Amino acid sequence: MAEAAPHRLPDADVVRLPRRDEVLVTAADPDFDAFYVASAPELIRTATLIVGSRAIAEDLVQDAFVRVHARWATVTHPTAYARRAVVNACRSHLRRRVLERRHRATLAEGVAELEARELLDALAALPPRQRAAVVLRFYSGLSERETADALDCAPGTVGSLVHRALASLRDAIER
Template sequence: MSDRDTAFAEYFSARHHAMRATAYLLCGDWHRAEDLVQTGFTKLYLVWNRVARHDALDSYLRQIIVRSFLDERRRGWWRRERVGTPDADPPAPASPPEDRLVVLQALAAVPPRQRAVLVLRYWEDLPVDEVAALLDCSPGTVKSQSARGLDTLRGLLSPMHSPSEKGQR
């Protein structure tokens, strides 16, 4: 195994799970998340020798994954490849919003670009400028998409609160 392959294998084993978790939050499906991460690492491997700053690998790989997710959503190819008709979404459970599954279900209902901003800002804890660079947009767009995404999440989660919980906020 060459030094290039060894370095890449070490990076892959160190970062695969974290990138898969980010991809899952973007798409809401572990299989699609794995596909996004595989696409990201494949593209990274192809340019591995040309990547000058190995300290910026996470940012570069994250950018590939997010852009692949957004491109996939625009093309809609995954919709054509589904076998059978998808079942209607079940009604949201009456559990509190702290329940991880409820939050993930609500996050899946947020539009893709807003979801990407929310995941990068609040899951990955990236600053506005870095998210703007990753998504190839202005910092103002990141801020507005973040605000809209949070409003959407609140709207999706608020029916799950009881009236007494709403008054406690």
């Protein structure tokens, strides 16, 4: 049995909605367009110097001009208004960036503390001679010969102790 075709409106009844960019273009004011062309390059340079990235500056200036356009009919000093909008956008961007960095740093500190705790726990679980060999070689910075003297063993034994200890630490941390 053939499936029924879904109900379709005649083509004359179909209305195509304009895309967002078409709405902005049709809503543009020739005075605003001229203002944009004249002032955007300087504002992009200013924003670039503030945020340190031309690509980000272009985005921020574009966003600021969208806000300026929304209030264009009531703006009495367009250059000052646009400059303030761009500077505010840059400040907001930098504030967000600082907060993101702080958040990442806090997370990194937490991870580092957790990793340090895991490492100390794994180190404490090693047999005493392996633990001593690792601490003397890597924490105290002794040579293999100096470590051997401190542990009263042959340098080859230090290498073997360190090798086994590192393998155990690797296994413990990967778990």
